[in-house]
Amino acid sequence: MSRKYYDDFSKMPVDKMAQSISDMTYSYKGTMVPKKHYKDILDKELQELASNDINIERMLLQPYIDMMSKMLKENSKYFYKALLMVELKAKDTAVEINAINTAYDAFDDSKLKNILNEDIVEVFENVKKNGVYVADEEEVN
Known part of the structure; x- marks a missing residue:
C-alpha cells in the first residue's frame, strides 16, 4: 500500500x-x-469550533445520539430512570433509587411518555417553525 x-x-x-x-x-x-x-x-478546542459551526456540532453530537437511541431501544425503563437520575442529581442510595422508581412509575403511568418540560418543547417547536425564537408566536416572514 x-x-x-x-x-x-x-x-x-x-x-x-x-x-x-x-x-x-x-x-x-x-x-x-x-x-x-x-x-x-x-x-481551537472542538467545543469552541462547534459553537461556530453547525456541522462540527452535529459531528460531536452524533455519538451521543447513537448511544442514547441504542439504550432507549434496548431498555427504555432503565434509559428513562437514568435520565431522571442525571436530571435530579440523584445519588446511588436506596432512598434515592426508591424515589427514582416512584418518579418513573408516575411517568410510566401517565402514558404521556414526555419527560421534557413543556416550556423546553415549546421553545424547540418555535425555533423549528420560525428559524429563530419568536416570543408570542409572531410569524417570521
Whole structure:
C-alpha cells in the first residue's frame, strides 16, 4: 500500500500543518492565506469550533445520539430512570433509587411518555417553525 500525503500530514505539529495548508491553498490559483489563520483554527478546542459551526456540532453530537437511541431501544425503563437520575442529581442510595422508581412509575403511568418540560418543547417547536425564537408566536416572514 502506497503512502499518502495525509499519512505524513496527520503526524505533523500544528505549526507545520498550518504552513502546509497555507501552501496547498496558495497552489490553488495563487490564493494567499497566512499560516497564522490556519494555526489559530487548528489550535481551537472542538467545543469552541462547534459553537461556530453547525456541522462540527452535529459531528460531536452524533455519538451521543447513537448511544442514547441504542439504550432507549434496548431498555427504555432503565434509559428513562437514568435520565431522571442525571436530571435530579440523584445519588446511588436506596432512598434515592426508591424515589427514582416512584418518579418513573408516575411517568410510566401517565402514558404521556414526555419527560421534557413543556416550556423546553415549546421553545424547540418555535425555533423549528420560525428559524429563530419568536416570543408570542409572531410569524417570521
